[in-house]
Amino acid sequence: MQEHDDIDILVSEVGPRDGLQSIKSIMPTAAKKAWIAAQAAAGVREIEVCSFVPAKLLPQMADAAEIVRYARTIPGLTVLALVPNFKGAQNAIEAGAHKIALPLSASETHSKANLRKTHDEVIDEVRRIAELLRSLPAGERPGLEGNVATAFGCTLEGPVPERKVVELARRLMEAGVDEVGLSDTTGYANPTQLRRLIKLVRAEVGHDRLSSVHLHNTRGLGLANALAALEEGITTLDSSLGGLGGCPYAPGASGNIVTEDLVFMLDAMGLRTGIDIEKLLAVRQILVDALPGEALYGFTPEAGLPKGYARGGWGVRAAA
Protein backbone atom coordinates (compact mmCIF):
# COMPACT_ATOMS: atom_id res chain seq x y z
CA MET A 1 0.00 0.00 0.00
CA GLN A 2 1.07 3.55 -0.72
CA GLU A 3 1.20 6.53 1.59
CA HIS A 4 -0.64 9.60 0.41
CA ASP A 5 0.68 12.60 2.30
CA ASP A 6 0.25 14.89 -0.68
CA ILE A 7 -3.52 14.48 -1.05
CA ASP A 8 -6.50 15.26 1.19
CA ILE A 9 -8.94 12.68 -0.12
CA LEU A 10 -8.26 9.27 -1.64
CA VAL A 11 -10.70 8.49 -4.45
CA SER A 12 -10.79 4.71 -4.74
CA GLU A 13 -12.00 3.63 -8.16
CA VAL A 14 -14.22 0.54 -7.98
CA GLY A 15 -15.51 0.45 -11.54
CA PRO A 16 -13.37 -2.48 -12.76
CA ARG A 17 -14.87 -4.56 -9.94
CA ASP A 18 -18.26 -3.19 -8.83
CA GLY A 19 -19.06 -1.73 -12.24
CA LEU A 20 -18.03 -4.62 -14.44
CA GLN A 21 -19.56 -7.31 -12.26
CA SER A 22 -22.95 -5.59 -12.43
CA ILE A 23 -23.34 -5.41 -16.20
CA LYS A 24 -23.91 -8.12 -18.78
CA SER A 25 -21.08 -7.19 -21.12
CA ILE A 26 -17.71 -8.80 -20.51
CA MET A 27 -14.95 -6.24 -20.94
CA PRO A 28 -11.95 -7.63 -22.83
CA THR A 29 -8.81 -7.98 -20.71
CA ALA A 30 -6.91 -5.52 -22.89
CA ALA A 31 -9.58 -2.86 -22.36
CA LYS A 32 -9.50 -3.41 -18.59
CA LYS A 33 -5.76 -2.89 -18.62
CA ALA A 34 -6.08 0.25 -20.76
CA TRP A 35 -8.74 1.60 -18.37
CA ILE A 36 -6.69 0.94 -15.26
CA ALA A 37 -3.54 2.39 -16.82
CA ALA A 38 -5.32 5.52 -18.06
CA GLN A 39 -7.03 6.17 -14.77
CA ALA A 40 -3.79 5.71 -12.84
CA ALA A 41 -2.12 8.09 -15.32
CA ALA A 42 -4.85 10.63 -14.52
CA GLY A 43 -3.72 10.48 -10.91
CA VAL A 44 -6.04 7.91 -9.30
CA ARG A 45 -4.03 6.24 -6.53
CA GLU A 46 -6.17 3.22 -5.66
CA ILE A 47 -8.24 0.94 -7.89
CA GLU A 48 -10.34 -2.06 -6.92
CA VAL A 49 -9.40 -3.97 -10.02
CA CYS A 50 -11.37 -7.21 -9.69
CA SER A 51 -13.18 -9.74 -7.57
CA PHE A 52 -11.76 -13.24 -6.98
CA VAL A 53 -14.88 -15.30 -7.51
CA PRO A 54 -15.34 -18.47 -9.59
CA ALA A 55 -15.46 -17.61 -13.30
CA LYS A 56 -18.52 -19.89 -13.49
CA LEU A 57 -20.41 -17.41 -11.31
CA LEU A 58 -18.95 -14.19 -12.69
CA PRO A 59 -17.35 -14.62 -16.11
CA GLN A 60 -16.67 -10.87 -16.10
CA MET A 61 -13.95 -11.56 -13.51
CA ALA A 62 -12.32 -14.61 -15.12
CA ASP A 63 -9.11 -12.65 -15.75
CA ALA A 64 -8.81 -11.42 -12.15
CA ALA A 65 -5.30 -12.76 -11.51
CA GLU A 66 -3.95 -11.40 -14.78
CA ILE A 67 -5.47 -7.99 -14.05
CA VAL A 68 -3.93 -7.83 -10.58
CA ARG A 69 -0.54 -8.83 -11.94
CA TYR A 70 -0.78 -6.13 -14.61
CA ALA A 71 -1.99 -3.44 -12.20
CA ARG A 72 0.90 -4.22 -9.88
CA THR A 73 3.30 -3.02 -12.61
CA ILE A 74 1.88 0.52 -12.45
CA PRO A 75 4.03 2.67 -10.15
CA GLY A 76 2.26 4.39 -7.27
CA LEU A 77 -1.01 2.48 -7.66
CA THR A 78 -2.58 0.59 -4.76
CA VAL A 79 -4.15 -2.55 -6.20
CA LEU A 80 -7.25 -3.66 -4.34
CA ALA A 81 -9.14 -6.93 -4.88
CA LEU A 82 -12.49 -8.00 -3.49
CA VAL A 83 -12.78 -11.54 -2.17
CA PRO A 84 -15.85 -13.38 -0.96
CA ASN A 85 -14.02 -16.01 1.08
CA PHE A 86 -10.72 -17.68 2.10
CA LYS A 87 -10.19 -19.29 -1.28
CA GLY A 88 -10.58 -15.94 -3.03
CA ALA A 89 -8.11 -14.38 -0.60
CA GLN A 90 -5.53 -17.08 -1.36
CA ASN A 91 -5.86 -16.30 -5.06
CA ALA A 92 -5.67 -12.54 -4.48
CA ILE A 93 -2.52 -12.93 -2.38
CA GLU A 94 -0.95 -15.19 -4.95
CA ALA A 95 -1.68 -12.67 -7.71
CA GLY A 96 -0.10 -9.92 -5.64
CA ALA A 97 -2.93 -7.63 -4.51
CA HIS A 98 -1.78 -4.83 -2.17
CA LYS A 99 -5.03 -4.94 -0.31
CA ILE A 100 -7.94 -7.33 0.09
CA ALA A 101 -11.50 -6.31 0.85
CA LEU A 102 -14.23 -8.65 2.04
CA PRO A 103 -17.91 -7.75 2.32
CA LEU A 104 -19.99 -8.70 5.34
CA SER A 105 -23.63 -7.85 4.78
CA ALA A 106 -25.39 -6.44 7.83
CA SER A 107 -28.55 -7.99 6.50
CA GLU A 108 -28.08 -11.71 7.07
CA THR A 109 -30.71 -12.41 4.42
CA HIS A 110 -28.56 -10.50 1.93
CA SER A 111 -25.41 -12.23 3.18
CA LYS A 112 -26.94 -15.61 2.49
CA ALA A 113 -28.16 -14.48 -0.94
CA ASN A 114 -24.84 -12.81 -1.86
CA LEU A 115 -22.16 -15.08 -0.32
CA ARG A 116 -24.36 -18.02 0.70
CA LYS A 117 -22.99 -17.57 4.20
CA THR A 118 -24.34 -16.56 7.61
CA HIS A 119 -22.64 -13.83 9.62
CA ASP A 120 -20.77 -16.43 11.68
CA GLU A 121 -19.55 -18.19 8.57
CA VAL A 122 -18.27 -14.95 7.02
CA ILE A 123 -16.48 -14.01 10.25
CA ASP A 124 -14.84 -17.47 10.21
CA GLU A 125 -13.51 -16.83 6.71
CA VAL A 126 -12.14 -13.46 7.82
CA ARG A 127 -10.38 -15.11 10.77
CA ARG A 128 -8.75 -17.69 8.49
CA ILE A 129 -7.68 -14.99 6.01
CA ALA A 130 -6.18 -12.90 8.82
CA GLU A 131 -4.24 -15.95 10.05
CA LEU A 132 -2.92 -16.60 6.57
CA LEU A 133 -1.85 -12.96 6.25
CA ARG A 134 -0.04 -13.07 9.59
CA SER A 135 1.95 -16.07 8.34
CA LEU A 136 3.38 -13.99 5.48
CA PRO A 137 6.59 -11.93 5.76
CA ALA A 138 5.71 -8.39 6.85
CA GLY A 139 6.87 -6.81 3.58
CA GLU A 140 4.65 -9.07 1.46
CA ARG A 141 1.53 -8.92 3.61
CA PRO A 142 -1.51 -7.32 1.92
CA GLY A 143 -3.83 -5.13 3.95
CA LEU A 144 -7.24 -6.49 4.90
CA GLU A 145 -10.41 -4.42 5.02
CA GLY A 146 -13.82 -5.65 6.12
CA ASN A 147 -16.76 -3.83 4.59
CA VAL A 148 -20.09 -3.84 6.35
CA ALA A 149 -22.45 -4.00 3.37
CA THR A 150 -26.15 -3.05 3.34
CA ALA A 151 -25.17 -0.93 6.35
CA PHE A 152 -27.94 1.60 5.73
CA GLY A 153 -30.79 -0.72 4.84
CA CYS A 154 -31.46 -3.74 2.67
CA THR A 155 -33.68 -4.32 -0.33
CA LEU A 156 -34.61 -7.71 1.19
CA GLU A 157 -34.89 -6.95 4.92
CA GLY A 158 -35.65 -3.21 4.86
CA PRO A 159 -34.28 -1.24 7.82
CA VAL A 160 -31.07 -2.59 9.36
CA PRO A 161 -30.56 -1.89 13.08
CA GLU A 162 -27.55 0.33 13.67
CA ARG A 163 -26.46 -1.75 16.65
CA LYS A 164 -26.11 -4.70 14.23
CA VAL A 165 -23.75 -2.70 12.00
CA VAL A 166 -21.70 -1.60 15.02
CA GLU A 167 -21.54 -5.18 16.31
CA LEU A 168 -20.40 -6.55 12.94
CA ALA A 169 -17.72 -3.86 12.65
CA ARG A 170 -16.42 -4.92 16.07
CA ARG A 171 -16.50 -8.59 15.12
CA LEU A 172 -14.58 -7.86 11.90
CA MET A 173 -11.89 -6.07 13.90
CA GLU A 174 -11.74 -8.94 16.40
CA ALA A 175 -11.40 -11.41 13.52
CA GLY A 176 -8.30 -9.56 12.38
CA VAL A 177 -9.06 -6.95 9.71
CA ASP A 178 -6.89 -3.81 9.65
CA GLU A 179 -9.82 -1.49 9.11
CA VAL A 180 -13.55 -1.49 8.42
CA GLY A 181 -15.60 0.33 5.81
CA LEU A 182 -19.29 1.10 5.49
CA SER A 183 -21.15 0.33 2.27
CA ASP A 184 -24.48 1.78 1.21
CA THR A 185 -24.99 -1.16 -1.13
CA THR A 186 -28.63 -0.29 -1.75
CA GLY A 187 -28.51 3.50 -2.07
CA TYR A 188 -30.66 3.94 1.04
CA ALA A 189 -28.38 6.21 3.09
CA ASN A 190 -29.07 9.84 3.92
CA PRO A 191 -26.57 12.37 5.30
CA THR A 192 -27.94 12.36 8.85
CA GLN A 193 -27.97 8.58 9.09
CA LEU A 194 -24.51 8.32 7.55
CA ARG A 195 -23.01 10.74 10.06
CA ARG A 196 -24.61 9.01 12.99
CA LEU A 197 -23.45 5.56 11.88
CA ILE A 198 -19.89 6.74 11.22
CA LYS A 199 -19.78 8.14 14.76
CA LEU A 200 -21.26 5.00 16.30
CA VAL A 201 -18.87 2.65 14.50
CA ARG A 202 -15.85 4.79 15.30
CA ALA A 203 -16.86 4.88 18.95
CA GLU A 204 -16.73 1.08 18.88
CA VAL A 205 -13.65 0.29 16.76
CA GLY A 206 -11.58 3.48 17.05
CA HIS A 207 -11.59 6.63 14.95
CA ASP A 208 -8.71 5.64 12.69
CA ARG A 209 -10.15 2.20 11.90
CA LEU A 210 -13.00 3.62 9.80
CA SER A 211 -11.72 5.91 7.06
CA SER A 212 -13.69 4.83 3.98
CA VAL A 213 -17.27 4.68 2.77
CA HIS A 214 -18.76 3.12 -0.33
CA LEU A 215 -21.78 5.07 -1.56
CA HIS A 216 -24.36 4.54 -4.25
CA ASN A 217 -26.40 7.18 -6.04
CA THR A 218 -29.57 5.16 -6.45
CA ARG A 219 -31.81 7.93 -5.08
CA GLY A 220 -29.63 10.85 -6.15
CA LEU A 221 -28.14 11.46 -2.69
CA GLY A 222 -24.68 10.07 -3.49
CA LEU A 223 -22.68 13.30 -3.47
CA ALA A 224 -24.66 14.78 -0.58
CA ASN A 225 -23.73 11.66 1.38
CA ALA A 226 -20.12 12.02 0.22
CA LEU A 227 -20.09 15.58 1.54
CA ALA A 228 -21.50 14.45 4.88
CA ALA A 229 -18.83 11.73 5.07
CA LEU A 230 -16.08 14.27 4.32
CA GLU A 231 -17.39 16.47 7.09
CA GLU A 232 -17.13 13.51 9.47
CA GLY A 233 -13.48 13.15 8.55
CA ILE A 234 -13.78 10.23 6.15
CA THR A 235 -10.76 10.36 3.82
CA THR A 236 -11.40 7.55 1.31
CA LEU A 237 -14.42 7.56 -1.01
CA ASP A 238 -15.24 4.75 -3.42
CA SER A 239 -16.68 5.66 -6.80
CA SER A 240 -17.09 4.25 -10.27
CA LEU A 241 -16.10 5.87 -13.56
CA GLY A 242 -19.25 6.67 -15.52
CA GLY A 243 -21.26 5.36 -12.53
CA LEU A 244 -20.79 2.06 -14.33
CA GLY A 245 -22.89 -0.84 -13.19
CA GLY A 246 -24.89 -1.30 -10.03
CA CYS A 247 -28.12 -0.29 -11.68
CA PRO A 248 -30.79 -2.66 -10.47
CA TYR A 249 -33.60 -0.34 -11.55
CA ALA A 250 -34.62 1.72 -14.51
CA PRO A 251 -32.25 3.90 -16.56
CA GLY A 252 -31.33 7.04 -14.68
CA ALA A 253 -31.17 5.26 -11.35
CA SER A 254 -27.43 4.73 -11.39
CA GLY A 255 -25.40 2.62 -9.03
CA ASN A 256 -22.10 3.76 -7.58
CA ILE A 257 -21.40 7.44 -7.23
CA VAL A 258 -19.78 8.74 -10.39
CA THR A 259 -16.02 9.26 -10.20
CA GLU A 260 -16.10 12.22 -12.59
CA ASP A 261 -18.74 14.12 -10.56
CA LEU A 262 -17.09 13.25 -7.25
CA VAL A 263 -13.68 14.42 -8.40
CA PHE A 264 -15.18 17.61 -9.83
CA MET A 265 -16.82 18.32 -6.47
CA LEU A 266 -13.66 17.66 -4.47
CA ASP A 267 -11.45 19.57 -6.88
CA ALA A 268 -13.82 22.54 -6.99
CA MET A 269 -13.92 22.57 -3.19
CA GLY A 270 -10.15 22.96 -3.24
CA LEU A 271 -9.47 19.50 -1.83
CA ARG A 272 -6.42 17.71 -3.19
CA THR A 273 -7.15 14.35 -4.84
CA GLY A 274 -3.99 14.08 -6.94
CA ILE A 275 -6.26 13.64 -9.96
CA ASP A 276 -6.16 15.73 -13.13
CA ILE A 277 -9.86 16.19 -13.85
CA GLU A 278 -9.43 16.81 -17.57
CA LYS A 279 -7.39 13.62 -17.97
CA LEU A 280 -9.96 11.77 -15.88
CA LEU A 281 -12.84 12.92 -18.09
CA ALA A 282 -10.96 11.60 -21.11
CA VAL A 283 -10.74 8.06 -19.66
CA ARG A 284 -14.49 7.66 -20.15
CA GLN A 285 -13.96 7.11 -23.86
CA ILE A 286 -12.34 3.75 -23.09
CA LEU A 287 -15.61 2.59 -21.52
CA VAL A 288 -17.67 3.99 -24.40
CA ASP A 289 -15.55 2.06 -26.89
CA ALA A 290 -15.21 -1.20 -24.93
CA LEU A 291 -18.78 -1.47 -23.66
CA PRO A 292 -21.07 -0.52 -26.53
CA GLY A 293 -24.67 -0.18 -25.42
CA GLU A 294 -23.94 0.01 -21.69
CA ALA A 295 -25.41 3.01 -19.89
CA LEU A 296 -22.90 5.48 -18.47
CA TYR A 297 -23.86 8.09 -15.89
CA GLY A 298 -22.55 11.39 -14.66
CA PHE A 299 -23.41 15.05 -15.09
CA THR A 300 -19.99 16.66 -15.33
CA PRO A 301 -18.98 14.56 -18.37
CA GLU A 302 -22.13 15.77 -20.17
CA ALA A 303 -22.01 19.40 -19.08
CA GLY A 304 -18.25 19.86 -19.15
CA LEU A 305 -16.20 21.95 -16.76
CA PRO A 306 -17.37 25.49 -15.93
CA LYS A 307 -16.07 28.28 -18.16
CA GLY A 308 -12.78 29.54 -16.79
CA TYR A 309 -12.57 26.65 -14.33
CA ALA A 310 -9.25 26.55 -12.53
CA ARG A 311 -8.00 23.28 -11.14
CA GLY A 312 -7.60 23.44 -7.40
CA GLY A 313 -10.69 25.44 -6.63
CA TRP A 314 -13.12 27.33 -8.84
CA GLY A 315 -14.40 29.10 -5.74
CA VAL A 316 -10.95 30.33 -4.84
CA ARG A 317 -10.48 31.98 -8.18
CA ALA A 318 -14.00 33.40 -8.22
CA ALA A 319 -13.27 35.06 -4.89
CA ALA A 320 -10.59 37.23 -6.45
Added chain:
Amino acid sequence: MQEHDDIDILVSEVGPRDGLQSIKSIMPTAAKKAWIAAQAAAGVREIEVCSFVPAKLLPQMADAAEIVRYARTIPGLTVLALVPNFKGAQNAIEAGAHKIALPLSASETHSKANLRKTHDEVIDEVRRIAELLRSLPAGERPGLEGNVATAFGCTLEGPVPERKVVELARRLMEAGVDEVGLSDTTGYANPTQLRRLIKLVRAEVGHDRLSSVHLHNTRGLGLANALAALEEGITTLDSSLGGLGGCPYAPGASGNIVTEDLVFMLDAMGLRTGIDIEKLLAVRQILVDALPGEALYGFTPEAGLPKGYARGGWGVRAAA
Protein backbone atom coordinates in the same frame (compact mmCIF):
# COMPACT_ATOMS: atom_id res chain seq x y z
CA MET B 1 -47.62 34.96 2.30
CA GLN B 2 -48.08 32.13 4.71
CA GLU B 3 -46.27 31.42 7.94
CA HIS B 4 -44.76 27.98 8.23
CA ASP B 5 -44.14 27.26 11.90
CA ASP B 6 -44.90 23.57 11.43
CA ILE B 7 -42.13 22.83 8.95
CA ASP B 8 -38.34 23.02 9.08
CA ILE B 9 -37.61 23.57 5.40
CA LEU B 10 -39.74 25.28 2.76
CA VAL B 11 -39.46 23.53 -0.59
CA SER B 12 -40.36 26.14 -3.19
CA GLU B 13 -41.45 24.49 -6.43
CA VAL B 14 -40.24 26.41 -9.48
CA GLY B 15 -41.15 23.92 -12.21
CA PRO B 16 -44.18 25.79 -13.59
CA ARG B 17 -41.90 28.80 -14.16
CA ASP B 18 -38.26 27.74 -14.51
CA GLY B 19 -39.13 24.32 -15.88
CA LEU B 20 -41.79 25.27 -18.39
CA GLN B 21 -39.96 28.32 -19.73
CA SER B 22 -36.92 26.19 -20.55
CA ILE B 23 -38.59 23.58 -22.74
CA LYS B 24 -40.12 23.83 -26.20
CA SER B 25 -43.50 22.29 -25.36
CA ILE B 26 -46.25 24.61 -24.21
CA MET B 27 -48.16 23.05 -21.34
CA PRO B 28 -51.93 23.55 -21.65
CA THR B 29 -53.40 25.85 -19.00
CA ALA B 30 -55.59 23.05 -17.62
CA ALA B 31 -52.55 20.83 -17.07
CA LYS B 32 -50.69 23.65 -15.31
CA LYS B 33 -53.64 24.07 -12.97
CA ALA B 34 -53.84 20.33 -12.32
CA TRP B 35 -50.09 20.23 -11.59
CA ILE B 36 -50.20 23.18 -9.18
CA ALA B 37 -53.28 21.80 -7.42
CA ALA B 38 -51.84 18.29 -7.09
CA GLN B 39 -48.53 19.51 -5.78
CA ALA B 40 -50.21 21.81 -3.27
CA ALA B 41 -52.37 18.85 -2.22
CA ALA B 42 -49.17 16.85 -1.64
CA GLY B 43 -48.19 19.51 0.87
CA VAL B 44 -45.99 21.90 -1.14
CA ARG B 45 -46.48 25.37 0.43
CA GLU B 46 -44.95 27.68 -2.16
CA ILE B 47 -44.96 27.49 -5.96
CA GLU B 48 -43.41 29.87 -8.46
CA VAL B 49 -46.27 29.53 -10.88
CA CYS B 50 -45.20 31.70 -13.81
CA SER B 51 -43.14 34.54 -15.22
CA PHE B 52 -44.74 37.79 -16.35
CA VAL B 53 -42.97 38.30 -19.64
CA PRO B 54 -44.40 39.22 -23.05
CA ALA B 55 -46.13 36.21 -24.64
CA LYS B 56 -44.26 37.08 -27.81
CA LEU B 57 -41.00 36.22 -26.07
CA LEU B 58 -42.21 33.28 -23.98
CA PRO B 59 -45.46 31.80 -25.29
CA GLN B 60 -45.16 29.17 -22.52
CA MET B 61 -46.12 31.91 -20.06
CA ALA B 62 -48.99 33.52 -22.03
CA ASP B 63 -51.52 32.40 -19.39
CA ALA B 64 -49.55 33.83 -16.45
CA ALA B 65 -52.35 36.01 -15.05
CA GLU B 66 -54.90 33.21 -15.25
CA ILE B 67 -52.50 30.81 -13.52
CA VAL B 68 -51.86 33.25 -10.68
CA ARG B 69 -55.59 33.87 -10.19
CA TYR B 70 -56.23 30.13 -10.11
CA ALA B 71 -53.34 29.37 -7.73
CA ARG B 72 -54.60 32.08 -5.37
CA THR B 73 -57.77 30.00 -4.84
CA ILE B 74 -55.74 27.14 -3.27
CA PRO B 75 -55.76 27.51 0.52
CA GLY B 76 -52.39 27.66 2.24
CA LEU B 77 -50.38 28.10 -0.95
CA THR B 78 -47.96 31.01 -1.38
CA VAL B 79 -48.13 32.07 -5.03
CA LEU B 80 -44.86 33.37 -6.38
CA ALA B 81 -44.33 35.05 -9.76
CA LEU B 82 -41.10 35.97 -11.49
CA VAL B 83 -40.94 39.36 -13.17
CA PRO B 84 -38.18 40.81 -15.35
CA ASN B 85 -39.15 44.48 -14.89
CA PHE B 86 -41.66 47.07 -13.59
CA LYS B 87 -44.29 46.24 -16.20
CA GLY B 88 -44.16 42.57 -15.24
CA ALA B 89 -44.50 43.49 -11.57
CA GLN B 90 -47.61 45.58 -12.31
CA ASN B 91 -49.16 42.58 -14.04
CA ALA B 92 -48.18 40.20 -11.23
CA ILE B 93 -49.67 42.52 -8.61
CA GLU B 94 -52.86 42.95 -10.62
CA ALA B 95 -53.20 39.16 -10.94
CA GLY B 96 -52.76 38.77 -7.19
CA ALA B 97 -49.33 37.17 -6.65
CA HIS B 98 -48.38 36.84 -2.97
CA LYS B 99 -44.75 37.37 -3.76
CA ILE B 100 -42.71 38.76 -6.62
CA ALA B 101 -39.18 37.70 -7.48
CA LEU B 102 -36.84 39.58 -9.80
CA PRO B 103 -33.49 38.26 -11.06
CA LEU B 104 -30.40 40.43 -11.12
CA SER B 105 -27.55 38.65 -12.85
CA ALA B 106 -24.17 39.15 -11.21
CA SER B 107 -22.66 38.75 -14.65
CA GLU B 108 -23.55 41.97 -16.44
CA THR B 109 -22.99 40.22 -19.77
CA HIS B 110 -25.66 37.71 -18.76
CA SER B 111 -27.93 40.47 -17.47
CA LYS B 112 -27.82 42.20 -20.83
CA ALA B 113 -28.45 38.92 -22.66
CA ASN B 114 -31.26 37.85 -20.32
CA LEU B 115 -33.10 41.09 -19.45
CA ARG B 116 -31.41 43.42 -21.94
CA LYS B 117 -30.51 45.62 -18.98
CA THR B 118 -27.35 46.75 -17.19
CA HIS B 119 -27.05 46.37 -13.42
CA ASP B 120 -28.02 50.03 -12.92
CA GLU B 121 -31.08 49.61 -15.09
CA VAL B 122 -32.25 46.51 -13.20
CA ILE B 123 -31.76 48.27 -9.87
CA ASP B 124 -33.86 51.17 -11.19
CA GLU B 125 -36.69 48.76 -12.01
CA VAL B 126 -36.46 47.27 -8.52
CA ARG B 127 -36.67 50.74 -6.97
CA ARG B 128 -39.79 51.57 -8.99
CA ILE B 129 -41.40 48.24 -8.06
CA ALA B 130 -40.63 48.79 -4.38
CA GLU B 131 -42.22 52.28 -4.58
CA LEU B 132 -45.31 50.84 -6.22
CA LEU B 133 -45.56 48.18 -3.51
CA ARG B 134 -45.25 50.76 -0.73
CA SER B 135 -48.21 52.63 -2.25
CA LEU B 136 -50.45 49.59 -1.75
CA PRO B 137 -52.46 48.97 1.46
CA ALA B 138 -50.38 46.83 3.83
CA GLY B 139 -52.75 43.86 3.63
CA GLU B 140 -52.58 43.69 -0.16
CA ARG B 141 -48.85 44.24 -0.55
CA PRO B 142 -46.95 41.34 -2.13
CA GLY B 143 -43.48 40.49 -0.87
CA LEU B 144 -40.50 41.35 -3.06
CA GLU B 145 -37.42 39.19 -3.42
CA GLY B 146 -34.31 40.03 -5.41
CA ASN B 147 -32.35 37.06 -6.70
CA VAL B 148 -28.69 37.44 -7.53
CA ALA B 149 -28.43 35.15 -10.56
CA THR B 150 -25.21 33.61 -11.97
CA ALA B 151 -23.92 34.18 -8.43
CA PHE B 152 -21.47 31.28 -8.66
CA GLY B 153 -20.14 31.83 -12.16
CA CYS B 154 -21.44 32.52 -15.63
CA THR B 155 -21.39 30.57 -18.87
CA LEU B 156 -20.54 33.82 -20.68
CA GLU B 157 -18.14 35.57 -18.28
CA GLY B 158 -16.72 32.61 -16.37
CA PRO B 159 -15.81 33.31 -12.73
CA VAL B 160 -17.88 36.00 -11.00
CA PRO B 161 -16.11 37.94 -8.22
CA GLU B 162 -17.77 37.34 -4.86
CA ARG B 163 -17.49 41.02 -3.94
CA LYS B 164 -19.71 41.74 -6.96
CA VAL B 165 -22.41 39.37 -5.66
CA VAL B 166 -22.21 40.92 -2.18
CA GLU B 167 -22.42 44.43 -3.64
CA LEU B 168 -25.46 43.57 -5.76
CA ALA B 169 -27.22 41.99 -2.77
CA ARG B 170 -26.64 45.23 -0.84
CA ARG B 171 -27.91 47.33 -3.75
CA LEU B 172 -31.04 45.18 -4.03
CA MET B 173 -31.76 45.72 -0.33
CA GLU B 174 -31.16 49.45 -0.68
CA ALA B 175 -33.53 49.53 -3.66
CA GLY B 176 -36.26 48.12 -1.44
CA VAL B 177 -36.51 44.32 -1.67
CA ASP B 178 -37.63 42.43 1.45
CA GLU B 179 -35.03 39.73 1.02
CA VAL B 180 -32.38 38.46 -1.36
CA GLY B 181 -31.73 35.00 -2.76
CA LEU B 182 -28.72 33.41 -4.42
CA SER B 183 -29.12 31.54 -7.71
CA ASP B 184 -26.68 29.06 -9.17
CA THR B 185 -28.17 29.63 -12.62
CA THR B 186 -25.36 27.80 -14.37
CA GLY B 187 -24.80 24.82 -12.07
CA TYR B 188 -21.27 25.99 -11.23
CA ALA B 189 -21.51 26.09 -7.43
CA ASN B 190 -19.70 23.79 -5.04
CA PRO B 191 -20.43 23.34 -1.32
CA THR B 192 -17.40 25.31 -0.10
CA GLN B 193 -18.08 28.25 -2.39
CA LEU B 194 -21.78 28.22 -1.53
CA ARG B 195 -21.11 28.36 2.19
CA ARG B 196 -18.60 31.13 1.85
CA LEU B 197 -20.90 33.25 -0.31
CA ILE B 198 -23.89 32.74 2.00
CA LYS B 199 -21.77 33.98 4.91
CA LEU B 200 -20.41 36.95 2.96
CA VAL B 201 -23.84 38.08 1.76
CA ARG B 202 -25.39 37.67 5.19
CA ALA B 203 -22.58 39.70 6.73
CA GLU B 204 -23.55 42.51 4.34
CA VAL B 205 -27.38 42.41 4.34
CA GLY B 206 -28.23 40.69 7.62
CA HIS B 207 -28.66 37.02 8.47
CA ASP B 208 -32.44 36.96 8.14
CA ARG B 209 -32.44 38.68 4.73
CA LEU B 210 -30.95 35.67 2.95
CA SER B 211 -32.97 32.52 3.56
CA SER B 212 -33.27 30.95 0.12
CA VAL B 213 -31.05 29.49 -2.57
CA HIS B 214 -31.85 28.34 -6.08
CA LEU B 215 -29.65 25.46 -7.16
CA HIS B 216 -29.13 23.57 -10.38
CA ASN B 217 -27.85 20.03 -10.80
CA THR B 218 -25.94 20.57 -14.02
CA ARG B 219 -22.77 18.90 -12.71
CA GLY B 220 -24.49 16.54 -10.27
CA LEU B 221 -23.69 18.60 -7.16
CA GLY B 222 -27.23 19.89 -6.61
CA LEU B 223 -28.12 17.95 -3.47
CA ALA B 224 -24.62 18.25 -2.01
CA ASN B 225 -25.01 22.01 -2.39
CA ALA B 226 -28.48 21.81 -0.86
CA LEU B 227 -27.01 20.00 2.14
CA ALA B 228 -24.32 22.66 2.53
CA ALA B 229 -26.98 25.38 2.34
CA LEU B 230 -29.06 23.63 5.02
CA GLU B 231 -26.03 23.47 7.25
CA GLU B 232 -25.59 27.23 6.82
CA GLY B 233 -29.15 27.71 8.04
CA ILE B 234 -30.84 28.29 4.69
CA THR B 235 -34.52 27.38 5.12
CA THR B 236 -35.96 27.73 1.61
CA LEU B 237 -34.78 25.59 -1.29
CA ASP B 238 -36.03 25.96 -4.85
CA SER B 239 -36.49 22.82 -6.91
CA SER B 240 -38.35 21.56 -9.95
CA LEU B 241 -40.56 18.49 -10.22
CA GLY B 242 -38.88 15.96 -12.49
CA GLY B 243 -35.95 18.38 -12.75
CA LEU B 244 -38.01 19.81 -15.58
CA GLY B 245 -36.31 22.23 -17.92
CA GLY B 246 -33.08 24.10 -17.59
CA CYS B 247 -31.14 21.57 -19.62
CA PRO B 248 -28.84 23.52 -21.91
CA TYR B 249 -26.66 20.50 -22.53
CA ALA B 250 -26.94 16.85 -23.39
CA PRO B 251 -29.49 14.47 -21.86
CA GLY B 252 -28.55 13.59 -18.32
CA ALA B 253 -27.27 17.06 -17.52
CA SER B 254 -30.45 18.23 -15.86
CA GLY B 255 -31.29 21.74 -14.79
CA ASN B 256 -32.93 22.55 -11.48
CA ILE B 257 -32.49 20.19 -8.58
CA VAL B 258 -35.22 17.58 -8.63
CA THR B 259 -38.06 18.14 -6.16
CA GLU B 260 -38.63 14.41 -5.65
CA ASP B 261 -34.98 13.70 -4.74
CA LEU B 262 -34.73 16.83 -2.58
CA VAL B 263 -37.86 15.97 -0.62
CA PHE B 264 -36.71 12.37 -0.20
CA MET B 265 -33.40 13.61 1.22
CA LEU B 266 -35.02 16.08 3.62
CA ASP B 267 -37.71 13.61 4.69
CA ALA B 268 -35.18 10.82 5.23
CA MET B 269 -33.04 13.19 7.30
CA GLY B 270 -36.05 13.69 9.56
CA LEU B 271 -36.61 17.31 8.51
CA ARG B 272 -40.21 18.44 8.25
CA THR B 273 -41.26 19.73 4.82
CA GLY B 274 -45.01 19.30 5.20
CA ILE B 275 -44.90 17.21 2.02
CA ASP B 276 -46.24 13.67 1.65
CA ILE B 277 -43.52 12.05 -0.45
CA GLU B 278 -45.74 9.33 -1.89
CA LYS B 279 -48.31 11.89 -3.02
CA LEU B 280 -45.51 14.02 -4.43
CA LEU B 281 -44.11 11.12 -6.47
CA ALA B 282 -47.57 10.60 -7.98
CA VAL B 283 -47.74 14.20 -9.28
CA ARG B 284 -45.04 13.37 -11.84
CA GLN B 285 -47.60 11.53 -13.97
CA ILE B 286 -49.25 14.87 -14.78
CA LEU B 287 -46.00 15.98 -16.42
CA VAL B 288 -45.58 12.68 -18.24
CA ASP B 289 -49.07 12.99 -19.71
CA ALA B 290 -49.00 16.72 -20.50
CA LEU B 291 -45.48 16.94 -21.90
CA PRO B 292 -44.96 13.91 -24.12
CA GLY B 293 -41.36 13.57 -25.24
CA GLU B 294 -39.89 15.96 -22.67
CA ALA B 295 -37.07 14.53 -20.56
CA LEU B 296 -37.77 14.19 -16.85
CA TYR B 297 -35.04 13.66 -14.29
CA GLY B 298 -34.72 12.30 -10.81
CA PHE B 299 -33.43 9.12 -9.20
CA THR B 300 -35.99 8.53 -6.45
CA PRO B 301 -38.90 8.38 -8.91
CA GLU B 302 -37.05 5.64 -10.84
CA ALA B 303 -35.77 3.66 -7.86
CA GLY B 304 -38.76 4.11 -5.58
CA LEU B 305 -38.65 4.54 -1.82
CA PRO B 306 -36.48 2.18 0.25
CA LYS B 307 -38.12 -1.02 1.48
CA GLY B 308 -39.77 -0.35 4.81
CA TYR B 309 -39.25 3.39 4.45
CA ALA B 310 -40.96 5.32 7.21
CA ARG B 311 -41.92 8.92 6.56
CA GLY B 312 -40.20 11.29 8.97
CA GLY B 313 -36.86 9.58 9.00
CA TRP B 314 -35.66 6.25 7.66
CA GLY B 315 -32.56 6.61 9.78
CA VAL B 316 -34.59 7.05 12.95
CA ARG B 317 -36.43 3.83 12.37
CA ALA B 318 -33.29 1.96 11.35
CA ALA B 319 -31.70 3.00 14.63
CA ALA B 320 -34.23 0.91 16.58
